[in-house]
Amino acid sequence: MSANYEVKGSIAVITLNNPPVNGLGHATRSGIFEGLKKALADKSVKAIVITGAGKAFSGGADIKEFNTPKSSAEPTLHTVIAALEAAEKPVVAAVHSVAMGGGLELALGCHYRVASPKAQIALPEVKLGLLPGAGGTQRLPRLVGLETALNMIVSGNPVPSEKLAGTKLFDQMIEGELMTGALAFAAKVADQRPLPRVRDIKIDYPNHEAFFQFARNSVGAVAKNFPAPRKCVDCVAAAASMKFEDGLRFERENFMTLVQTTESKALRHFFFAERAASKIPDVPEDTPKRPVNSAAIVGAGTMGGGIAMNFANAGIPVTLLEMKQEALAKGLATIRRNYENTMKRGRLKPEQVEQRMGLITGTLSYGDIKNADIAIEAVFEDMTVKETVFKTLDATMKTGAIIATNTSTLDVNKIAAFTKRPQDVIGTHFFSPANVMKLLEIVRGANTAKDVLATTMALAKKLNKTGVVSGVCDGFIGNRMIEQYSRQAGFLLEEGCLPEQVDQAIERFGFAMGPFRMIDMAGNDIGWAIRKRRYVEQPEMKYSKTADLLCEMGRYGQKTSAGWYDYKPGDRKPYPSQLVNDMIVKHSKDIGVERRKIPDQEIVERLVYALVNEAAYLLEEGIAQRASDVDMVYLTGYGFPLHRGGPMFYADTVGLFNVVTAMEKYARGRHGDFWKPAPLLARLAAEGKTFN
Numbered sequence: 001m002s003a004n005y006e007v008k009g010s011i012a013v014i015t016l017n018n019p020p021v022n023g024l025g026h027a028t029r030s031g032i033f034e035g036l037k038k039a040l041a042d043k044s045v046k047a048i049v050i051t052g053a054g055k056a057f058s059g060g061a062d063i064k065e066f067n068t069p070k071s072s073a074e075p076t077l078h079t080v081i082a083a084l085e086a087a088e089k090p091v092v093a094a095v096h097s098v099a100m101g102g103g104l105e106l107a108l109g110c111h112y113r114v115a116s117p118k119a120q121i122a123l124p125e126v127k128l129g130l131l132p133g134a135g136g137t138q139r140l141p142r143l144v145g146l147e148t149a150l151n152m153i154v155s156g157n158p159v160p161s162e163k164l165a166g167t168k169l170f171d172q173m174i175e176g177e178l179m180t181g182a183l184a185f186a187a188k189v190a191d192q193r194p195l196p197r198v199r200d201i202k203i204d205y206p207n208h209e210a211f212f213q214f215a216r217n218s219v220g221a222v223a224k225n226f227p228a229p230r231k232c233v234d235c236v237a238a239a240a241s242m243k244f245e246d247g248l249r250f251e252r253e254n255f256m257t258l259v260q261t262t263e264s265k266a267l268r269h270f271f272f273a274e275r276a277a278s279k280i281p282d283v284p285e286d287t288p289k290r291p292v293n294s295a296a297i298v299g300a301g302t303m304g305g306g307i308a309m310n311f312a313n314a315g316i317p318v319t320l321l322e323m324k325q326e327a328l329a330k331g332l333a334t335i336r337r338n339y340e341n342t343m344k345r346g347r348l349k350p351e352q353v354e355q356r357m358g359l360i361t362g363t364l365s366y367g368d369i370k371n372a373d374i375a376i377e378a379v380f381e382d383m384t385v386k387e388t389v390f391k392t393l394d395a396t397m398k399t400g401a402i403i404a405t406n407t408s409t410l411d412v413n414k415i416a417a418f419t420k421r422p423q424d425v426i427g428t429h430f431f432s433p434a435n436v437m438k439l440l441e442i443v444r445g446a447n448t449a450k451d452v453l454a455t456t457m458a459l460a461k462k463l464n465k466t467g468v469v470s471g472v473c474d475g476f477i478g479n480r481m482i483e484q485y486s487r488q489a490g491f492l493l494e495e496g497c498l499p500e501q502v503d504q505a506i507e508r509f510g511f512a513m514g515p516f517r518m519i520d521m522a523g524n525d526i527g528w529a530i531r532k533r534r535y536v537e538q539p540e541m542k543y544s545k546t547a548d549l550l551c552e553m554g555r556y557g558q559k560t561s562a563g564w565y566d567y568k569p570g571d572r573k574p575y576p577s578q579l580v581n582d583m584i585v586k587h588s589k590d591i592g593v594e595r596r597k598i599p600d601q602e603i604v605e606r607l608v609y610a611l612v613n614e615a616a617y618l619l620e621e622g623i624a625q626r627a628s629d630v631d632m633v634y635l636t637g638y639g640f641p642l643h644r645g646g647p648m649f650y651a652d653t654v655g656l657f658n659v660v661t662a663m664e665k666y667a668r669g670r671h672g673d674f675w676k677p678a679p680l681l682a683r684l685a686a687e688g689k690t691f692n
């Protein structure tokens with residue numbers, strides 16, 4: 001049983017003991033329950049203290065038992081809380097460090113609570129698309145007031161215990177040693193009768209209906225696609241208007257409804273996918289890592305500058321290397337401007353700007369970077385330029401330094417082979433803007449050493465990125481998939497869509513940005529260069545010509561104020577372009593395709609299933625380690641809607657059989673070969689299985 005029991009004088013002490021955060025798994029709940037029974041049966045015990053061992057009072061549900069029968073086995077958290085509340089001897093929760101979710105609900109079921117300062121107090125269930133389901137929405141408002149409780153429950157954010165010191169939540173704040181204070185408090189209240197119960201507190205808030213109406217409006221506006229925040233408001237409102245038992249039942253019903261929603265399942269999937277992404281089957285977590293206390297970036301352009309900012313933000317000194325003084329000065333000035341813009345928005349203090357700039361040094365000489373622990377190359381996307389840079393890095397960098405490339409399309413193994421130390425070479429594929437985007441694809445070369453991989457994964461965390469491992473292939477995980485999505489977007493134009501219809505359909509589905517707005521931002525010339533290469537290397541791969549025609553018109557996107565859309569100087573808003581739309585319609589005519597009205601559902605299916613099918617190939621080839629890694633790439637790097645859980649999770653919710661059936665339908669149209677299901681997808685669909 002994961003709770004200890006001991007008696008100190010006349011006080012029984014139950015200590016939750018389930019590292020790392022005393023999650024309320026079955027054994028822990030049983031331990032509390034049995035401890036309580038023992039204490040109640042022991043005549044010499046006058047009061048009971050409940051606390052947590054180690055780093056937490058309790059972090060809430062035990063994630064190891066999520067979705068297992070143990071999570072709902074008796075005694076459930078409800079049973080334990082009901083028993084605590086009904087106990088005939090005073091029960092005191094001694095809260096420290098962390099009391100979150102079910103952990104806080106447990107404390108709310110006690111008669112008294114004492115706390116150390118600086119404990120993180122939260123009901124974070126909303127972050128998983130849920131609500132506190134063990135009385136939290138009913139008890140917390142009775143102790144801290146409707147407004148504070150509502151804020152905590154709807155945001156899920158932690159509040160330090162000392163900020164709640166003036167409320168009924170804590171009967172006493174204990175500055176010194178917590179257990180000494182808690183035992184003294186328990187002795188003081190040992191003979192107190194009747195015992196105070198949170199459920200008996202009346203909520204007195206005049207005109208609460210008006211308050212909740214206001215809350216519903218403001219929460220609805222920010223919750224967008226997620227139902228949980230609105231349900232949280234409903235439950236807190238129930239605390240104010242219903243009898244306690246009815247409110248508890250209402251909370252339970254809403255909790256059960258939310259557990260079943262796709263949105264909550266998607267958020268829970270994200271939670272687990274993020275943890276899974278950091279695991280590499282043949283690289284154990286205890287693999288020794290190389291120190292990374294200094295960094296060098298080669299190339300101070302768009303990406304190099306952003307990457308350097310990541311290091312400075314993490315407090316790691318970084319040297320930026322360029323070939324010419326002008327380019328270096330320009331790169332450093334852009335970084336400063338970015339920081340100053342953040343400062344103007346109030347998110348950095350002037351001294352922080354200087355402190356970060358102070359960590360970034362410019363140089364034109366490799367001699368100045370030779371001792372860096374890691375060098376990341378971000379020069380032009382050209383193999384001959386990369387060759388020169390990697391040969392020079394090989395000749396200058398100290399032994400053991402990690403040498404990384406930010407290439408988006410070139411072969412990392414070839415780049416590694418320019419050096420005599422391919423084991424030290426790895427791909428770090430940042431996304432633009434590199435100082436903002438969460439995703440970092442970590443490209444494992446054929447010879448990349450395990451400790452280099454482990455170090456780079458750990459570095460991702462330090463830089464506040466989500467690292468996802470990819471094997472070497474053209475485009476890695478994200479861009480290889482997006483190419484198929486872009487091809488479909490092009491075919492849709494030929495068959496009857498205009499850019500804004502495609503963009504709007506997929507944005508209504510929830511994407512941050514449709515394909516044409518996205519390409520206009522990235523630059524149409526980049527795709528053009530890739531297609532030119534493809535026309536030679538893979539002539540069987542068909543593309544719509546519209547994108548080439550667009551580039552021939554000199555419309556490269558936002559940078560030329562003209563792309564799929566028109567742009568006004570200094571304004572990123574896209575305006576439909578008559579010129580482009582005429583070009584698209586004419587092109588359909590030229591290739592003999594009769595344009596038709598294409599429903600939004602078809603647009604969404606064709607774009608999303610194009611991603612899914614390519615990802616199935618990636619999984620089969622071992623480029624992606626697991627389906628949830630693909631989801632992480634799309635959720636953190638490509639604006640895939642979070643409430644849908646990523647392309648693979650989404651396909652699972654649609655049902656893979658249905659996905660394949662839709663693909664068969666589209667195969668009867670143009671480019672039928674595009675829709676041949678990848679073997680893995682076909683197999684899973686036939687077996688009634690899922691990706692995740």
Ligand SMILES: NC(=O)c1ccc[n+]([C@@H]2O[C@H](COP(=O)([O-])OP(=O)(O)OC[C@H]3O[C@@H](n4cnc5c(N)ncnc54)[C@H](O)[C@@H]3O)[C@@H](O)[C@H]2O)c1
Binds near residue numbers: 298299304327406432
């Ligand atoms: N722009 C993106 O969205 C993006 C995203 C991911 C990856 N990438 C990749 O990142 C790399 C850099 O792209 P970018 O968009 O920052 O390009 P960029 O043109 O903005 O910057 C490249 C910089 O490298 C410098 N440079 C060129 N040769 C050099 C050399 N031999 N030594 C030192 N400096 C040199 C240039 O002066 C320039 O400042 C490319 O491999 C690109 O494919 C770009």
